[in-house]
Amino acid sequence: MIDTPQILQTVALPAAVIHLTIPRSKMMQEFGPAVGELLSELATQGIVPLSAAFAHHLKMTPDEFDFELGFVVDAPVTASGRVQPGELPAGKVARTIYHGPYEGLPQAWGEFVKWMGAQGLKQADDLWELYFHGPQSDPDPKTWKTELNRPLVD
Numbered sequence: 372m373i374d375t376p377q378i379l380q381t382v383a384l385p386a387a388v389i390h391l392t393i394p395r396s397k398m399m400q401e402f403g404p405a406v407g408e409l410l411s412e413l414a415t416q417g418i419v420p421l422s423a424a425f426a427h428h429l430k431m432t433p434d435e436f437d438f439e440l441g442f443v444v445d446a447p448v449t450a451s452g453r454v455q456p457g458e459l460p461a462g463k464v465a466r467t468i469y470h471g472p473y474e475g476l477p478q479a480w481g482e483f484v485k486w487m488g489a490q491g492l493k494q495a496d497d498l499w500e501l502y503f504h505g506p507q508s509d510p511d512p513k514t515w516k517t518e519l520n521r522p523l524v525d
Contacts, residue, residue, distance in 0.1 A: 373479050373519070376467040376486055381459070381520075387413055387420075387448040388427070388441035388457035395436055402426075405440050405453075412454040418446045423507070427459060427499040459499060463523045465492060472512030476500070483519055495522035 389405050406424050413420060420442035430437040439457055448456040465487050469479035480498075487494055501518040509515070 372470050373482055373486075374468040374470075376465050376483060378463065378465055378492075378523070381461055381464050383461040384422075384443045384459040385445070385447070386425075386439075386441040386443050386457045386459055387418070388439040388455055389453045390439050390455065392435065392437045394434060398436060402440065408452075409440065409442060409454055412451050413442065413444065413448075416446075416449060416451075418444050418448065421445050423501055423503040423505070425459065425499050425501045427457075427497065429497050460497075460522065462495075463525070465494075465521045465523055467519050469517045469519055470513075470515070472515060473505075473517070476517065479517075479519065483521070487521065487523075493524045495524050497522060 387409055389409055391401060391405060393401050409424075410420070422443035424440065424442060426438050426440050428436060428438040441457055443459065448454065450456065465483070467483050469476060471479070484494070498519070498521045501520070503518055504514065504516040506515070
């Protein structure tokens with residue numbers, strides 16, 4: 372289930388990211404350790420994340436995800452190992468909130484894309500998800516909320 376989508380203008384947000392290009396089948400195995408790696412490096416640098424984790428998907432194929440996993444920050448990040456400075460981009464986006472377990476994200480995206488098509492909105496190639504209420508907040512997947520963002524092209 373998704374909330375009624377909105378169209379809004381975002382501002383660029385500085386972030387700490389790890390760039391991953393992985394098979395879709397490895398997402399659950401790679402995601403958690405990369406989050407831990409990011410949080411550990413941010414703690415080492417004395418930086419507190421300002422957001423929940425996000426995944427900024429740059430390219431997706433049926434077999435592979437190419438994305439930046441990250442956290443919004445309010446201080447400059449020094450590159451260290453896989454952790455690099457990055458950002459969530461500024462621009463016009465369609466945004467909605469999906470309620471439920473991560474396994475339902477493909478269906479939620481399908482519903483969201485269908486809505487954008489019905490509105491005549493042209494979508495950019497990238498997208499991002501912000502996992503603002505998930506297993507770190509409550510073990511019950513029915514309470515999880517994921518913000519879905521799709522940049523729009525004029």
